[in-house]
Amino acid sequence: MDLLKDLYTNVISMDEANDIYENIRGDIDNGVYDSLLNNGKTIDLASLLGMDEYEYTAFCQGALFSIIAKWRYEGWPCKCCKH
Template identity: 35%
Template sequence: MEESDLLDKLIHGKITSDEADDIGSAVLSDTSQTTPAHEILGLSQKEWTAYAHGADFEDVAYWRQHGWPYRCFVCGRKIDSDNFGWLAREFGGKIQLEHIACPKAG
């Protein structure tokens, strides 16, 4: 499968969210690939991690375009998304970031 930037296509309306999901599923189900799936899809390690945690491609595309969350939705303390140490979790109907070892998580 040819490499492309899935999120860029989504951001610019060249594909829909459903089409992005279909492309992602096709890449993940192709066992003949030797190139990592995130590289085929044009995702960074950070973007791929968020997707693996349950963020939709649409969520990740939004963060790429508008900036990543920088506060933990549980404790409100700063999260540096480039340094990982976070999980993508649904909160209030949308995907947010939470510290892996959040001091306020119960």
């Protein structure tokens, strides 16, 4: 899966991207991905979504999937948007 690519190319909508994320989170809670546990402790959610660590960090800091998708394909900002 490449959530950001699918969103950027309009294969899915922003609402669908959020639903996919929530469904994966629910599946993790329900043990669906237990076979992917790293050292029996964690699951690489970024990889499940097709995101790299920078993209996932941006998401965890509050950036919307649509913004991160745009950054991936059109270029990341060269300064913090909060300044």
